[in-house]
Amino acid sequence: MSEQHPFGAPVTFRIGGRPYEGTYGDSLLETLHRYGYEVPSLCHHEAVSAYGACRLCLVEVVDKRGRHKITTSCNFPVQAGIDVLLDTPDVVRHRRVVLELLLAMAPRSPELRALAAEHDVPGGRLEPDESAEDCILCGLCERVCREVVGANAIAMSARGTAKRMTTPYDAENPACIACGACVYVCPTRCIGLEEADGKRTILRWGRTLPLAVCQQTGRAFTPQFLLEHYAKKLGGLDEKVFRKAPPYR
Numbered sequence: 001m002s003e004q005h006p007f008g009a010p011v012t013f014r015i016g017g018r019p020y021e022g023t024y025g026d027s028l029l030e031t032l033h034r035y036g037y038e039v040p041s042l043c044h045h046e047a048v049s050a051y052g053a054c055r056l057c058l059v060e061v062v063d064k065r066g067r068h069k070i071t072t073s074c075n076f077p078v079q080a081g082i083d084v085l086l087d088t089p090d091v092v093r094h095r096r097v098v099l100e101l102l103l104a105m106a107p108r109s110p111e112l113r114a115l116a117a118e119h120d121v122p123g124g125r126l127e128p129d130e131s132a133e134d135c136i137l138c139g140l141c142e143r144v145c146r147e148v149v150g151a152n153a154i155a156m157s158a159r160g161t162a163k164r165m166t167t168p169y170d171a172e173n174p175a176c177i178a179c180g181a182c183v184y185v186c187p188t189r190c191i192g193l194e195e196a197d198g199k200r201t202i203l204r205w206g207r208t209l210p211l212a213v214c215q216q217t218g219r220a221f222t223p224q225f226l227l228e229h230y231a232k233k234l235g236g237l238d239e240k241v242f243r244k245a246p247p248y249r
């Protein structure tokens with residue numbers, strides 16, 4: 001039984017009946033990717049905890065007793081003796097429905113449209129939600145902001161159909177260091193970043209900060225607020241390397 005293995009122990013499991021070595025407790029999705037299997041995913045990133053929000057990474061898992069279940073693989077742990085089936089008719093059918101729902105939430109996302117086309121998802125059955133700002137509520141931006149950057153500047157607000165990712169009170173949040181990590185990981189590119197006149201703006205959060213200037217090239221390169229955020233953690237800034245930006249809030 002899988003319970004006999006401590007986390008991190010090597011285990012043998014199967015993918016489509018073929019035996020593979022894995023590590024007990026590792027993300028099944030990451031293990032599948034490591035072995036070169038393509039499983040679509042939008043809300044997973046190895047740098048942050050799994051959340052299981054987009055539901056795209058579905059697989060069918062057969063346990064030791066032969067019981068089948070459809071599950072998300074990003075937050076399913078590798079276990080001894082399981083057989084992981086990819087792209088079974090049930091998995092394909094469920095994934096198509098999920099993609100159709102996601103497409104209605106983010107109808108303008110080129111990534112999502114490409115995925116939908118790749119998986120033969122019929123468009124037009126669901127009314128696109130034009131007010132959703134192309135956000136699929138996957139929470140990846142929030143996890144990166146909290147777990148990697150440590151800024152905690154954004155969070156999910158409200159519930160049900162009113163649920164959305166935002167800053168507290170929908171206002172510019174002084175905790176945001178405008179690092180752009182949320183922009184980088186967003187799978188539908190619905191956050192947006194602009195740089196002009198020595199300032200960087202994270203469009204969706206309405207956060208604008210002046211950029212520090214590189215002493216070597218004279219080019220603005222990153223928000224000074226961000227430099228100071230990390231300087232506090234790392235113990236000091238070398239101002240020979242950059243010129244301070246004008247005061248910020």
Ligand code: FES
Nearest residue numbers: 041052054055074
């Ligand atoms: S990647 Fe697994 S639910 Fe999104």
